[in-house]
Structure formats: structure tokens, C-alpha cells
Amino acid sequence: MIPFNAPPVVGNELEYMQSAMASGKLCGDGGFTRLCQQWMEQRFGSKKVLLTPSCTASLEMAALLIDIQPGDEVIMPSYTFVSTANAFVLRGATIVFVDVRSDTLNQDESKIEAAITEKTRAIVPVHYAGVACEMDAIMALAKQYQLWVIEDAAQGMMSCYKGRALGTIGHIGCFSFHETKNYTAGGEGGATLINDAALVERAEIIREKGTNRSQFFRGQVDKYTWRDIGSSYLMADLQAACLWAQLEAAERINQQRLRLWQRYYDALQPLAAQGRITLPSLPAACEHNAHMFYIKLRDSDDRQALIDWMKEAEIMTAFHYIPLHSSPAGEQFGRFHGEDRYTTVESERLLRLPLFYNLTDNNQKTVISSLLSFFA
Ligand SMILES: Cc1ncc(COP(=O)(O)O)c(C=O)c1O
Structure with a gap:
């Protein structure tokens, strides 16, 4: 049987995972997490990249970060994975679907403006098959109507739009490292790309259960406390070790x-x-x-x-x-x-x-x- 998909294997995954095991630190934000995050920040040019358990988690983080409230509206294509919508529905938003283009199956940029109301807070372009949405038009609309743009780049790592990496053009971008994607963190995984410097500090807090533990680990504060709402959006370093092998071979x-x-x-x-x-x-x-x-x-x-x-x-x-x-x-x-x-x-x-x-x-x-x- 020729399968539809098999997770990518390049050969160094087990060696790096063994090294993570031997390091005595398996939880999030260990050495392999740092390597992966820095690699993506340098390669793609995002202000801050944070590894997460999945693209689903990254989208949920994004909805928290832009403070989606009950009654807000979020515009996206209907032809997408459930997580694109769920992340915002979990915050009480109403999803406004617009049609896709027949050529790329991406959200039709010419259909977005008519769907904007005074309740609209965000546009979520989904780069289907790793092919870019028409980001210039989407970013211009977002600027005109003061909306957030959250790129669902679950399938888009290593793709570009006019020379810019997908996931780095909107205010926030979300990658998936699920085993069906081009690169995997041992089966599940994701990354949140924070492209707006003003969001970085809060993104770290939301990802660390609503605490400033990241600042504490960097020695910036002498104890960490509960600062905000948040959840546990860290990827285990054992998984980051697997991902690192694949990023080296990207x-x-x-x-x-x-x-x-x-x-x-x-x-x-x-x-x-x-x-x-x-x-x-x-x-x-x-x-x-x-x-x-x-x-x-x-x-x-x-x-x-x-x-x-x-x-x-x-x-x-x-x-x-x-x-x-x-x-x-x-x-x-x-x-x-x-x-x-x-x-x-x-x-x-x-x-x-x-x-x-x-x-x-x-x-x-x-x-x-x-x-x-x-x-x-
Ligand atoms: C467009 C899109 N968004 C989000 C996701 C969710 O990714 P994950 O499985 O990493 O949560 C997927 C997964 O297939 C996807 O295709």
C-alpha cells in the first residue's frame, strides 16, 4: 500500500531526542526549543517565535492575544480546518465566512471588505497548500479598518509572498508541525510568530499559564507571578529535539x-x-x-x-x-x-x-x- 502521507524522517531525530533525554530537561523552553525558535526568527524575520503544542494552540493564543470578546466577528474562509474557527469561537466570536478563489482555494481577497461590520476584529487568511493568500490586499484592508490579521500558515512554512515568509506578514502567524506537515515535532507541534513587537511580552505571559515565568528564567524579575489569563502553550523539549533535526534539513x-x-x-x-x-x-x-x-x-x-x-x-x-x-x-x-x-x-x-x-x-x-x- 502506498500511503497518502508518512511523517518526514531525516535521520538525526533519535540522536537529538536522546540528547534531550540526557540533558535532564524535558519540559518546554529547553535548549532545543531555543535552537528552533532562533532558527525561525533568523530565517523568516519574525520578531519572536514561540514553539507551541500545535497550530491549534497557536491560533488559540492568537485569539487571546488580540482580546477577542463575545460578539466580535472574525473573517475567514469556510474551506479550512476546524481549528481556524474554533480558536475564535472559544472566545465567543462569530465567524464570518467568505468565498474562496477557484484557482488557489484561498479566501477571495475581493470578498472581504463587504463582510466587514463594526463588530469585525480580525481577518484570518489561510494559506491553503502553502500557497500565499493575496496579502497586500488583506493587509491594506486591515489597515483601513484597523483589524488584526492572524495568518493561519499551518501549511505554509518555507513559502513566501513577494519574498516575505508566510506567517510573518500579518500581526501574528501560526505554523503546524503535525505529522502531516512538511516538518514535524514528533507528530504534533506548532509555532506562534509574533510580528508586532508590542505583542511579544503578553504572548510570553499567555503561553506560560498567564505568568511572567519567561522573564524570571531570563533573570529579569526575581520571582514570577500570575499576571494575566493564559494557558500552557509550550512544546516539550523532547519534541523540539525532533523538530530541530528537521529544521537543520529544511x-x-x-x-x-x-x-x-x-x-x-x-x-x-x-x-x-x-x-x-x-x-x-x-x-x-x-x-x-x-x-x-x-x-x-x-x-x-x-x-x-x-x-x-x-x-x-x-x-x-x-x-x-x-x-x-x-x-x-x-x-x-x-x-x-x-x-x-x-x-x-x-x-x-x-x-x-x-x-x-x-x-x-x-x-x-x-x-x-x-x-x-x-x-x-
Ligand atoms: C489550515 C490549518 N489550520 C490549522 C491546523 C491545525 O494544526 P494542528 O494539527 O497543528 O493543530 C491545520 C491542520 O491540519 C490546518 O490544515
Whole structure:
């Protein structure tokens, strides 16, 4: 069976995890956490990067940091993972969904302004498949209406928009190191990128259960106390050790994924030219990280037929999000603004192919030939 995904493994993970075990410090903010955070701050240019247990936790931290209150509204696409919405619903917000663009499946930047009301507090762009949202337009709207921008860059580490790293353009960015992502912290993990210097001190406090323990550990205060609301949003250093092995190999992982992505693209181009499938499109402003390779079929029946065909050939493929606005919690906690022109139809015809760092050339060839034979 060729799996849809396998967590990336580069080889040094166990050595670094053993070293973390031997250090006698396994909790958060140990040596490996510092290495990972500094690497990301330097590479991406964020003011402060804080490792967290998950992107879900990072989004929750962001909602606390911008003080989301009951009745506030937050604008995001409906075509996203539940955590994008849940983080704000947990603070009492109403989610306002807007349609996606058919080319990238990212929130359509031209649909946002009409969804803004006097209750709107934030826009949450989700960089689907590691392909950038149209951030210039989103940041201009945020400035005009004084809104926060929280980038859900769960899939976006190592991608850029006009040369700027995803996750560093909004006021706050959130990465995921779940095992399905390009880099993993042993299965689960995340990072909060604080790009607005004014938020850094409070971000550290919220992450440390509402205390100024980070300042205490740096010797800036002689005892730490309860300062604010907060929770435990630290990643264990054992997990950071695993992540560090992958960050050291980040360029190699990225290049390999891009190679795999391009091979799919080139092999499937003739099918696209015949109008049998639609291939992903990459806006010129975006340098992507090959987080995923998807194709779009004519409709959900065609997609199911292909899923069954591939399964018969022992190849796992996967569709993706069920739009949030048509799910029970989405109906309860949100509303869709404007017309759902693309969200539902595009989500019903999208299919993801196996793409992971350790996918062998032979297995990729098998995926491609099975797919081509379906259309033959
Ligand atoms: C767009 C998006 N946001 C948030 C998340 C949540 O990430 P995590 O599993 O690290 O909490 C995911 C996970 O798949 C995601 O795809």
C-alpha cells in the first residue's frame, strides 16, 4: 500500500531526542526549543517565535492575544480546518465566512471588505497548500479598518509572498508541525510568530499559564507571578529535539518536496491540457513549499471513482475539508457572507495525491501510472 502521507524522517531525530533525554530537561523552553525558535526568527524575520503544542494552540493564543470578546466577528474562509474557527469561537466570536478563489482555494481577497461590520476584529487568511493568500490586499484592508490579521500558515512554512515568509506578514502567524506537515515535532507541534513587537511580552505571559515565568528564567524579575489569563502553550523539549533535526534539513526537505510536486505537475499536464483535470495554480507573487499536490476532477462522482480506482491499486488518496459553514458547528457559530460560488463545488472535486519527503521515486511513478491509466 502506498500511503497518502508518512511523517518526514531525516535521520538525526533519535540522536537529538536522546540528547534531550540526557540533558535532564524535558519540559518546554529547553535548549532545543531555543535552537528552533532562533532558527525561525533568523530565517523568516519574525520578531519572536514561540514553539507551541500545535497550530491549534497557536491560533488559540492568537485569539487571546488580540482580546477577542463575545460578539466580535472574525473573517475567514469556510474551506479550512476546524481549528481556524474554533480558536475564535472559544472566545465567543462569530465567524464570518467568505468565498474562496477557484484557482488557489484561498479566501477571495475581493470578498472581504463587504463582510466587514463594526463588530469585525480580525481577518484570518489561510494559506491553503502553502500557497500565499493575496496579502497586500488583506493587509491594506486591515489597515483601513484597523483589524488584526492572524495568518493561519499551518501549511505554509518555507513559502513566501513577494519574498516575505508566510506567517510573518500579518500581526501574528501560526505554523503546524503535525505529522502531516512538511516538518514535524514528533507528530504534533506548532509555532506562534509574533510580528508586532508590542505583542511579544503578553504572548510570553499567555503561553506560560498567564505568568511572567519567561522573564524570571531570563533573570529579569526575581520571582514570577500570575499576571494575566493564559494557558500552557509550550512544546516539550523532547519534541523540539525532533523538530530541530528537521529544521537543520529544511532546505533538503523543501527541495525534495518541490521535485516531487513538479514531477506530478509535468506528468499530469497533458490531462489538464485535454480538460480532464485541473492542476493547482501558483500566483506569480508566491513561492510555494510543495505542501500538497492536488488535482480537481469534474465533480464528486468522478472523484469517488478515482479514489476507488487508486485504492484498488493500493494507493491512498485523500479529499480535504468539508466546508465549515455547512457543518453543524459552522451553522451554529458562523454565517457565510455573500455567495458560495466556489467553496462547496471546488471542495467536492479536489483530491490530494501522496506527497511526502520519504516518498520513493518508484512509488511516485506507480501513483502517476495508475492515475494515467484511470483516464486512458
Ligand atoms: C489550515 C490549518 N489550520 C490549522 C491546523 C491545525 O494544526 P494542528 O494539527 O497543528 O493543530 C491545520 C491542520 O491540519 C490546518 O490544515
